[in-house]
Amino acid sequence: MVVAESKPQPKVKKKAVPIPKQPPEVRKHNFNEVALGYTEEQALEEASRCLQCPQPQCVKGCPVEIDIPAFIKLLREGKYEEGIKKIKEKNSLPAICGRVCPQEEQCQKYCVLGKVGDPVSIGRLERFLADWERARGFTIPERAPPTGKKVAIIGAGPAGLTAAADLAKLGHEVVIFEALHLPGGVLVYGIPEFRLPKSIVQAEVDYIRKLGVELKLGYLIGRTYTIPELLKERGFDAVFIGTGAGLPQFLGVPGENLGGIYSANEFLIRVNLMKSYAFPEYDTPIRIGKHVVVIGGGNVAMDSARSALRLGAEQVCIVYRRSREEMPARKEEIENAEEEGIICKFLAAPTRFIGDEKGWVKQMECIQMELGPPDESGRRRPVPVKGSEFLMDTDTVIIAIGRTPNPIIQRTTEGLAVTKWGTIVADENGKTSLEGVYAGGDIVTGEATVISAMGAGKRAARAIHEYLMSKK
């Protein structure tokens, strides 16, 4: 009689391979990327942790439905080219997503390993394959034969770039109109170099250009052309609006127009898009004082604070009206910021700014807050504590309390249904109230993430394709 040998069960590796980073003391003085990416050995080691679940949960958490176990399996087998192809079936911008997606809230949140230890570092593996491919040079996928249909994409941000890539692959002629002088949208004007190097955005945009997409820079749709003109006079068969949430919000407290007070958008546009950190080699200036205060608790606040530090601020303090638990920023970014020496002051909100005789901010008056019952966002509502006002010295203030949709398209497109928040009304496939006009990303949802905008761009591309092919 043969006794079946019991096969040893593979041991579950509970700990994720950490990603190498620039040490805080070094990185706070430069704009180079903080997280350095896995080496091949590290990537293989991390990939080996994946359990290859027969019913993978991680895919559920991915807004663009990447077949995660499949690409990890290919990576593990050393089939990098096939691995990146697998990702690119669903995602045209993997080097960007591998860096800025909040994976802890998406794919990695559902990873089974997360129940016993660290989830698989899916984002870092995606980044590894994307970086591997970029270093080697892109292979351009085959395009479907030309359909003879022409689509205008408004905005070269995450939603627009994704929709453009998918539509080009399907054989449509695609033109992107971008209002700024560089493509990338929030990826170039918003997210700093140390979190997402601009050369990577450039490379991903080049890939999309190689798919045959035409990019027109410096075209503000609504002014240079309107949407009805694109459809009626310029020969486009459909339009996708991906104009994002690019308008800054202010606090509405006295003294907000003093010198030294920036919206986070102004501050980040100067630093990222206009490269003020290299002034005067680049022409656009920025002025950073000694005591910088950043108002807000999201990723934009973290990006602003960490940029200010790198520009030479002596002290950077984030002032947030709720507590650490309610902070909307990614945990990893809060940790990065604190490691670099950024101070967080919780449960406080500005009530006014006080200026010097030249009109420059010198102090900020705040009021202490306490947390009341949850509000409509589900987070506990901050309530001011009467008589708890206090003063903080500051010479630079960055207001990072959110962004709203740019209204130029809505104002110049008759018949386009808009919500009271200024976002465009669209169904889950991006269809708006106008025939042939689709929208997706922050312009529909309000300020959200890069990947959700990409997901919306993808769904809209599919819907536009169906619309175009059914139209005679």
Next chain:
Amino acid sequence: MYEILRTEELAPKIKLFEVYAPEIAEKAKPGQFIIVIINEKGERVPLTIAGYDAEKGSITFVFNEVGKTTKQLGLLKEGDSIWNITGPLGNPSEIRNFGKVLCVAGGVMIAPMLLQVRALREAGNTVVTVMGARIKELLFFKDEMKALSHRLYVATDDGSEGYKGLNFLKDVLAEEKFDRCVAMGPVSMLQKVCELTRPYKVPTVVTLMPIMVDGMGMCGVCRVNVGGQMKFGCVDGPEFDGHLVDFDQLIKRQRMFLPEERLSALLWELGGCGCGGK
């Protein structure tokens, strides 16, 4: 890239460029502006459109060589190219028959005012124009302005030509009734015009060109206090009710980056960009 078709020196350090930009030329209206970026490292500079010719596909603008970018721009010649031009931006001017309009223009803004005067005249208005400059050498388009206006006054800060300063307008405003005043020029001049028209309750529209970065509503650096409300020069303007504008605050905000602007211009003149050859 946008090709320069023609350059003209209108006065010392004041230049006019005509640039091939057919898509902008087709859409431009009086009162709108463009954003000019001279090269990859350049800043985004807002300039008021001074003319457009849809048939020829060209737009014109006039600038004063004061900062690094405008000095660099001034070195460009016919046939050279500008890296990027975005526009037309901002809301067009309200042009209709108001009746009798007082147009006051100073410095480089004399050029876009000519466009405005022509449009107001074509709409049936009686147009009385005042054009001013620091010194007489800086005046330009005098004949053109005279031909288009029903009456033309000239003023200089030093009195070298025409009236000395704008105080003579007190008498003009006391004697005649104007239905509207349109002012384009340096902020201090706009403030002065508004002070003069206020007692006579002449609706006064001023064109503001605060510091801008993107010029399409994204950054908010161009915010202006208008009647206690925060307005953006780029998307809510560039024209505002001058009697409601907080000019003192605007002047302070205009000077926010003065040290940096001077440094940039100085380093450039000394022949380096300041990067130490890196």
